[in-house]
Amino acid sequence: MKYDFVNPPSRKGSDCYKYDYVKGDLPMWVADMDFQTAPEIREALIKRVEHGIFGYSIVPEAWNAAYVSFYKDLFNWEINPKDLVFALGVVPILSSSVRALTKAGDNVVIMPPVYNIFYNSIINNKRNPLEVPLVEKEGRYYLDFGAIESAFSRPETSLCIFCNPGNPSARIWSKEEINVLASLARKHNVIVLSDEIHGPITRPGTPYVPFLNAKEDNKDVAFAAISPTKAFNLAGIHTAAMVCPNKEIREKVERQLNTDEVAEPNAFSCVAAISAFNEGREWLKQCNELLFSNRDYAFKFIKENLPSLRAYEGDATYLLWVDCSNVDKEEKRLLTYLEEKCGLVFNGGSHYGKGGEGHFRINLACPRAKLEEGLKRLKQGLEDYAL
Numbered sequence: 001m002k003y004d005f006v007n008p009p010s011r012k013g014s015d016c017y018k019y020d021y022v023k024g025d026l027p028m029w030v031a032d033m034d035f036q037t038a039p040e041i042r043e044a045l046i047k048r049v050e051h052g053i054f055g056y057s058i059v060p061e062a063w064n065a066a067y068v069s070f071y072k073d074l075f076n077w078e079i080n081p082k083d084l085v086f087a088l089g090v091v092p093i094l095s096s097s098v099r100a101l102t103k104a105g106d107n108v109v110i111m112p113p114v115y116n117i118f119y120n121s122i123i124n125n126k127r128n129p130l131e132v133p134l135v136e137k138e139g140r141y142y143l144d145f146g147a148i149e150s151a152f153s154r155p156e157t158s159l160c161i162f163c164n165p166g167n168p169s170a171r172i173w174s175k176e177e178i179n180v181l182a183s184l185a186r187k188h189n190v191i192v193l194s195d196e197i198h199g200p201i202t203r204p205g206t207p208y209v210p211f212l213n214a215k216e217d218n219k220d221v222a223f224a225a226i227s228p229t230k231a232f233n234l235a236g237i238h239t240a241a242m243v244c245p246n247k248e249i250r251e252k253v254e255r256q257l258n259t260d261e262v263a264e265p266n267a268f269s270c271v272a273a274i275s276a277f278n279e280g281r282e283w284l285k286q287c288n289e290l291l292f293s294n295r296d297y298a299f300k301f302i303k304e305n306l307p308s309l310r311a312y313e314g315d316a317t318y319l320l321w322v323d324c325s326n327v328d329k330e331e332k333r334l335l336t337y338l339e340e341k342c343g344l345v346f347n348g349g350s351h352y353g354k355g356g357e358g359h360f361r362i363n364l365a366c367p368r369a370k371l372e373e374g375l376k377r378l379k380q381g382l383e384d385y386a387l
């Protein structure tokens, strides 16, 4: 079956954050896709709706089994089903973990530019985000291990939230990089929470490396948050899992997830996850083919037609990170202009922390025709902006 990534229904007027919250008519910002999820998942959800009774739900064993089989088959990662804990989202896992594993005033290390909500999860809980910026070399980001080690060695540092693969850097971290990070965490008694929500969205043939699978003993110092919501466009369903082989950490975070009332599924959370992981694989494969051909198209277009911009290469996520510092050092004026004059909506880089200013993020998860239109408008917009 060839799935339809060409003519999705319009999201406008569906109380859609991406389309109905902004003025621009060509939104390419918030991280969800313009495509319908896989028909197999829609059918499973329709069946659940037709049952018609929406009382409280439990997490069935089939939920654990679906995660175990998907990650084993796609990433050769053997998850022990007992290590999985349901949560309503990855962000709830981040925030509950911050509360469970650190105390007010502690440092939580992050490596910007990085998913902006990491900051919220830390600052809203009165912890301190200790930024160790990624280092850029020739359009690719790297971890700064020297600076990470000094951040880890500070007595008030207890947790590191790592984005694997990187949003917005689109970077797949190698086994070696992950293992150096884990060894520094072990040396300095820091726990690493690896946010792997973007894990299944990678260039065909280039799988990401799950943190806990990079080396057997990483599981002593790390745990992960995973979910089908990015890869299968299910963010509004609210479903995720913590994978935590370390019993002491797992129990603490699970307790906190319960206290925070984010540990119980809604009527659709498990149905969606189970059908995505079991029946959505072919859809995901075809979707990744489209997403990475969009990425290559946009990268080439920018390189050849927009000399004032510089796009970063990447093998993960449907998010393209673009340096616009030659046009606007802070990016805000340029993005306001592009929205008001061209209808284009991108995410401003300053939201992603140190090193993000003078950049923006383009969401590539749309039909090719929309991407082409967006890039055409961007070219025209930049020409007019320069006048």
Ligand SMILES: Cc1ncc(COP(=O)(O)O)c(C=O)c1O
Binding pocket: 031, 088, 089, 090, 091, 092, 115, 163, 167, 195, 197, 198, 227, 229, 235, 239, 240
């Ligand atoms: C790195 C990362 N983590 C978490 C999330 C959101 O997770 P959830 O919707 O499950 O809370 C996003 C959404 O863009 C993300 O990019």
